[in-house]
Amino acid sequence: MAYHWNWGIFFAKVPSGGTTYLGWFLQGLQWTVIISLSSWILALVIGALLGVMRTVPNRWLSGPAAAYVEIFRNIPLLVQLFIWYFVVPELLPVSIGTAIKSSPPLLQQFLAGMLCLGLFTAARVCEQVRSGIGALSKGQKNAALATGLTLPQTYRYVLLPMAFRIIIPPLTSEFLNIFKNSAVISTIGFVELSRQAQQLVDYTAQPYEAFIVVTLAYLILNVIIMAFMRWVELRARIPGFITTGK
Amino acid sequence: MYDFDWSSIPGAVPYLWTGAKTTLEITGVAIVVGIIWGALLAVMRLSANRTVAWLAAGYVNLFRSVPLVMVILWFFLIVPSLLKAIFGEGIADIRLASAFTAFALFEAAYYSEIIRAGIQSVPRGQVSAAYALGLTYSQAMRLVVLPQAFRNMIPLLLTQAIILFQDTSLVYVIGLADFFGAAYKVGDRDGRIVELLLFAGAVYFVICFGASLLVRQYQRRLAK
Numbered sequence: 084m085a086y087h088w089n090w091g092i093f094f095a096k097v098p099s100g101g102t103t104y105l106g107w108f109l110q111g112l113q114w115t116v117i118i119s120l121s122s123w124i125l126a127l128v129i130g131a132l133l134g135v136m137r138t139v140p141n142r143w144l145s146g147p148a149a150a151y152v153e154i155f156r157n158i159p160l161l162v163q164l165f166i167w168y169f170v171v172p173e174l175l176p177v178s179i180g181t182a183i184k185s186s187p188p189l190l191q192q193f194l195a196g197m198l199c200l201g202l203f204t205a206a207r208v209c210e211q212v213r214s215g216i217g218a219l220s221k222g223q224k225n226a227a228l229a230t231g232l233t234l235p236q237t238y239r240y241v242l243l244p245m246a247f248r249i250i251i252p253p254l255t256s257e258f259l260n261i262f263k264n265s266a267v268i269s270t271i272g273f274v275e276l277s278r279q280a281q282q283l284v285d286y287t288a289q290p291y292e293a294f295i296v297v298t299l300a301y302l303i304l305n306v307i308i309m310a311f312m313r314w315v316e317l318r319a320r321i322p323g324f325i326t327t328g329k
Numbered sequence: 330m331y332d333f334d335w336s337s338i339p340g341a342v343p344y345l346w347t348g349a350k351t352t353l354e355i356t357g358v359a360i361v362v363g364i365i366w367g368a369l370l371a372v373m374r375l376s377a378n379r380t381v382a383w384l385a386a387g388y389v390n391l392f393r394s395v396p397l398v399m400v401i402l403w404f405f406l407i408v409p410s411l412l413k414a415i416f417g418e419g420i421a422d423i424r425l426a427s428a429f430t431a432f433a434l435f436e437a438a439y440y441s442e443i444i445r446a447g448i449q450s451v452p453r454g455q456v457s458a459a460y461a462l463g464l465t466y467s468q469a470m471r472l473v474v475l476p477q478a479f480r481n482m483i484p485l486l487l488t489q490a491i492i493l494f495q496d497t498s499l500v501y502v503i504g505l506a507d508f509f510g511a512a513y514k515v516g517d518r519d520g521r522i523v524e525l526l527l528f529a530g531a532v533y534f535v536i537c538f539g540a541s542l543l544v545r546q547y548q549r550r551l552a553k
Contacts, residue, residue, distance in 0.1 A: 154534065157533065157537035157538045159499075159509065159533055161498045161499055162498060162526065162533060166526050166527070170523045170526050170527060259394075263395070266396035266398040267499065269398065284406075294403055298395055298399060301395050302391075
């Protein structure tokens with residue numbers, strides 16, 4: 084098996100001209116980062132909301148949140164993605180559906196991908212928020228209520244600030260997961276990093292170079308996120324509480 | 330509103346079942362090989378030999394940092410050329426073989442983390458007691474630590490199996506017709522993508538939700 088290595092391929096021009104294969108790779112990287120970060124924001128907002136709903140002493144709020152988690156956790160991400168991309172536009176009122184279907188493909192793919200990944204991860208964030216709130220001692224909530232805070236205020240000023248600090252480590256792994264899961268969006272034609280890897284293979288016939296560079300890019304993204312989250316954890320530390328690190 | 334037409338599903342059941350068998354095969358192989366290889370990796374990672382521990386940690390961290398889609402594509406690139414080198418041309422389904430390899434090796438990394446945590450949950454006194462009785466390291470592991478560790482981690486192993494079952498749908502990226510791939514193909518052929526995708530989603534939901542309820546029940550019984 085003689086493989087002809089050619090790392091210089093990244094500096095060759097693509098057939099359509101304009102950019103190099105390295106340029107393609109960087110575009111893919113850029114889309115992976117953009118879609119992961121926007122899904123992450125969506126996941127944090129909705130996940131926090133759901134997490135609160137699940138812990139509130141009201142069945143009409145905690146029931147739907149629990150159902151949401153079960154639905155989004157028990158259907159494969161790929162199936163959810165295809166449902167967002169192929170099914171939802173059909174089920175919406177015709178005028179909206181047609182508007183979506185006649186919009187640029189990149190926008191359709193991005194929207195479906197972001198909604199899918201964001202809402203999928205929200206279910207996981209919700210469970211983390213719930214366990215974070217559950218880990219706080221009951222006294223925190225009681226003390227907050229006793230000082231005259233309303234229940235929403237108690238969540239806003241006491242429970243959530245504490246819970247979010249506790250769950251930084253599991254949230255870090257969800258944050259890492261969102262980058263990894265974004266590769267699934269390549270299946271609807273969204274040209275992010277892993278799709279770019281396949282495209283590089285198709286165009287350059289240098290599969291090992293393309294895959295090695297893309298894999299390294301994912302590894303580096305991982306390292307950056309872990310470093311960033313460690314920094315967040317240190318910054319958010321409450322004096323007197325035991326946390327990881329120094 | 331959209332007009333639903335579910336009529337293409339009943340006729341497609343045999344084909345969907347063929348796909349479901351592929352799904353189950355991949356899940357089964359990945360669970361069995363993944364747990365065995367994962368247990369080995371976990372033991373290696375806890376080994377006193379620095380090089381061995383470091384190699385196992387490197388393996389686990391590498392696989393855990395790369396998207397599953399990339400892993401599947403990697404093995405689809407490597408395995409066929411390896412198989413061809415070993416057996417010559419004429420291997421029937423290279424895609425299935427590379428999917429087996431990718432999932433088994435990928436899941437092993439995740440299983441090894443669960444098993445490592447399980448081993449570490451066994452009190453140190455147990456190991457010391459085993460040594461005091463004159464057991465060797467491998468005997469202590471096999472007869473004392475691992476049986477207890479496995480009991481503690483069964484719920485987590487099962488949950489991981491449910492996640493794995495869902496993840497097998499990603500063999501779509503190498504064009505393998507598992508249950509999801511089969512459903513998509515039928516939908517595409519009949520112009521009934523909406524119905525087939527919803528049907529596939531419902532089937533996955535029923536299976537995974539049911540299984541997770543069972544795991545939770547088991548966990549509760551274990552806690553008693």
